[in-house]
Amino acid sequence: MVIINKKIGLTILCLLMIITGCATQNSKDKKAQIALLKPKEVIEHFYKYYNQKNLKGMNMLTIEKYHSSESSWGFDNLEYIKVINIFEDTDQTNKEVYLRQMKKSQIIDMEKEKLELENVAIFKVVFEVKYKKEGVGPSDSGRDEYSYTLTRKDKNSPWLISSFGH
Numbered sequence: 001m002v003i004i005n006k007k008i009g010l011t012i013l014c015l016l017m018i019i020t021g022c023a024t025q026n027s028k029d030k031k032a033q034i035a036l037l038k039p040k041e042v043i044e045h046f047y048k049y050y051n052q053k054n055l056k057g058m059n060m061l062t063i064e065k066y067h068s069s070e071s072s073w074g075f076d077n078l079e080y081i082k083v084i085n086i087f088e089d090t091d092q093t094n095k096e097v098y099l100r101q102m103k104k105s106q107i108i109d110m111e112k113e114k115l116e117l118e119n120v121a122i123f124k125v126v127f128e129v130k131y132k133k134e135g136v137g138p139s140d141s142g143r144d145e146y147s148y149t150l151t152r153k154d155k156n157s158p159w160l161i162s163s164f165g166h
Contacts, residue, residue, distance in 0.1 A: 039121035039150045039159045040086055046161060047083045047127065062161040063151075074137045079130040084143065089122040098122065098149055098163075121150045121159065 037045065042061050049057030053075040059067045070076075095117050125148055130141045151162040 037159060040088065040123065042150055042159045042161065043086055043123055043125060043148055044083065047081060047125075050078075051081050053078065066161065074131075077131050077133055077136050079132050079141075081127060081129045084126040084128055086126075087124045089124060089147075091122075092117060094122050095120040119152045119154065119157075123148045123150070 046058060046061045049055075049061070050073070053070070053073075055070050055073065055075075058073070098120055099116055124145060126143060126145050128143050129139075131137060134140050146164050146166065148161055149163040150159045152159045
């Protein structure tokens with residue numbers, strides 16, 4: 001009787017280890033996939049996750065500053081959100097302005113800034129959103145346009161959304 005209980009216990013323990021290992025591997029695979037995304041693809045995935053109300057997916061694509069609860073994204077009132085168009089802002093001046101805003105009180109090293117410019121991408125995103133109830137959130141249903149700034153630490157780092165808004 002004791003031997004049977006030990007076998008059952010070991011079997012359950014093995015199954016739990018296998019399940020946990022698969023979940024961990026799946027999480028690592030997802031992070032590896034995200035690390036390979038181009039800036040425009042990050043935005044596309046962000047909206048896909050937003051429409052799916054997948055906070056974990058959204059958080060993987062943004063800097064920690066934007067990691068928040070589901071209620072702050074208004075998932076309970078969201079019927080759908082979809083991208084209409086994504087335009088890259090290729091004006092280097094806008095990237096420079098962004099970098100300088102991030103380093104307000106620092107001395108700017110122009111050579112270093114040139115390297116950093118390749119780690120900044122700016123996009124204008126036109127999207128359509130439909131809410132279940134109007135007048136509840138910061139805007140009503142319809143088309144809107146946001147600017148998104150994506151950054152990465154270096155060429156080997158993933159692109160992440162570091163700011164967005166009107």
